[in-house]
Amino acid sequence: MRGPLAAAANSTRRDLRLDPLCITCDPDNAASRRTCELARAVFVEIVDVPETCIIHRTGHKKKCRYWLELGRGLMKFLRSAPDVAPEPQDVAR
Numbered sequence: 001m002r003g004p005l006a007a008a009a010n011s012t013r014r015d016l017r018l019d020p021l022c023i024t025c026d027p028d029n030a031a032s033r034r035t036c037e038l039a040r041a042v043f044v045e046i047v048d049v050p051e052t053c054i055i056h057r058t059g060h061k062k063k064c065r066y067w068l069e070l071g072r073g074l075m076k077f078l079r080s081a082p083d084v085a086p087e088p089q090d091v092a093r
Helices: 002-016 030-038 070-080
Strands: 021-025 042-048 062-068
Touching: 021 030, 030 042, 030 062
Parallel strands: none
Antiparallel strands: 021 062, 042 062
16 A cells, blocks of 8 residues: 555655645544654644635534645655554644
8 A cells, every 4th residue: 555655645746746735634633633743744733714614614613734745754654654553642732
C-alpha cells in the first residue's frame, strides 16, 4: 500500500503544486489528529466553521487545521509507516 499511496501523493504534489497541504479534522477525532502528527503535519489552530458551510450544518462546528509539507513530511511517513496503524493516543491540546 505504501508504494501506490506514495506515488499518488508525489503526483498530487507535483502536478497540482499542493505543497504545503492544509489538512483539517474534527478536534475530538483523536485518530485523525494522531495520523496528522505521525505524518509530521504541523498543528496550526482550531477554527470555527462558518454557519453557512454544509460541514457546520451537519454538526461539525470546529476544525483543527494542520499544514503538511508533502515533499518531506508525508513521504518520510509513508516510507517509515508500520503495516499496522499504532493505537490512537490522547492528543488533546
